Amino acid sequence: MDSQKERMHSMAKRLMFEKPLGMRDTLPFFYNQKKQARELLTEEISNFGYMFMDTPILEYYETVGEASATLDQQLFKLLDQQGHSLVLRPDMTAPIARVAASQLKRAEFPLRLAYDGPVFRAQQTEGGKPAQFEQVGTELIGDHSSYGDAEVIALLIRSLQRAGLQDFQITIGHVGYVRCFFKEILGDDDSALTEELMSYLYRKNHVGYQEAVKALPLHDEAKRALMGLLKLRGEDEVFDQSKSLARNQECLQAINELKQLYKILKQYQVEQYVSFDLNLISHMDYYTGILFEGYAPNLGSLLCNGGRYDQLLPSFQLNASATGFAIHLERLVEALAKQSNGDERIGILVDDDTFTDGLKQAQNLRQEGKRVLLQHVDQVPDLQQFKAELVEAIDLTTGGGHDA
């Protein structure tokens, strides 16, 4: 890799069409799609009384760079004429915290701020991950109630709906719960072990977590409880399940916060979009309470995320709690482009033997709200072409073939 030749190659003169790693052009078609989605999102956010603002693209490394949730190696760094280290802003939350703690310090709290703009994350390798992308998001600063948490999540859901996204899921966790859960089972003083177990959860390595738990010098009941944490996900039934695992005051408090949140989300009538996962950890030490991630089908990676962060504003000398979300705009556009527009049809192909079965399946699917046609195979002149017109073809004549 490090041969002379390789170095020569990387030093080679750039060709005219090349761009830095992870940078992309936005051509007119995609530009328009983005613009449309952005306008719908910002409309909904404005309707909730949030005020849009912007901050500079460049910030000091020592302030915003160090306070941000982004890993150091993902920061774009450069020097200004005076030799100060600068960063291209890696997210909007830290710059807004800086503004809230300085120029807006005397403004009327709670603050409802929103933003829309490009953020930058340096990529180490090629492979479809952009180094610049657009985030649309909100920050609710100075409201530490469950009403605040619920408002942010409900606004996220309403914004995605307004943009036209039909199918998505927001998974909610509580990092405070995880911390006091470990505290109860491992004891107060084992913070190194707590960090180790949390880091397995953060890295999504459940095998490593289980191995580490098995190796602990604990009695079986404690181990069972630690293993049980991995199962605390689903709908609101997890609140009751959690009580059999850990019962200290802080854990109960965290569960009550989630319950209260769920109750308010029901009043917003958005509860069908949320699920819970009490071992969700989206960042090692940024979020302090309720946190959430959003996913859409046909999109391999995270669509949006957010949560409550209580340490960031104090790092700018403002003693306030805040919560917010950020939507990855390009990924939202991708998810919108991939979703069905509602007039796609499923076809079921039958022969004399399978008609009864096909009819039953068709009726079931129609009950689910799908558009379904039932067709006897003898009457189709060109099967290939017939199937090409369908979003999904269920061919019962070949023993249940299934073509997308």
Next chain:
Amino acid sequence: MMRKPLTIAMPKGRIFEEAAELMKQAGYDLLSNQEESRKLILEFPEQNLRIMMAKPMDVVTYVEYGTADIGIAGKDVLLEQDRDVYEVLDLGISPCYIAVAGLPDQPLSKIAPKIATKYPKVASDYFREQGEQIEIIPLNGSIEIAPLIGLADRIVDIVSTGRTLKENGLVEYEKIVGITSRLIVNPVSYRLKSKEIDEMVNQLSEVVGEDYV
């Protein structure tokens, strides 16, 4: 069969047989389509499954990008590539380990020893933890040749029986980490298809005897 099939990226070759056998015991019969073994995508509509046959090193890539919901991948690949996927179950199949090996009685040179390996990240992480600064020589195969021809002082490679080392006159110096195949899941599928995936994980964990509580 109403829903979109669950897509599984399976490693081609030797591990496939073992993995398919496990899946069969868990109630997913993937061996019925074997006559089509040249095909890269196999459909199992009755079980609502789609299998993608992949090079073992590439399984993690398919799963990270979400083109496969689930995959079966060696821990060696997971360690080397550090991808954003859930590692949910140790399947315990194809056990082996990564080890440091070299010619017998050769102390490690003090100045920038050279290590030949297919696993640059695993090797450099290991030696850094040992407090050794080394130089990595990346190779793609026949790693054992490197010490014999004076290309490297040590190799870091997979050892299963130790026969290849022995036949080339090499000895094992340190064991780095044990390796087995793991069940991995795309983070979005983990949420949006949790019902089907949990069912599969539970059934597989019963087969491999892991108490996935």
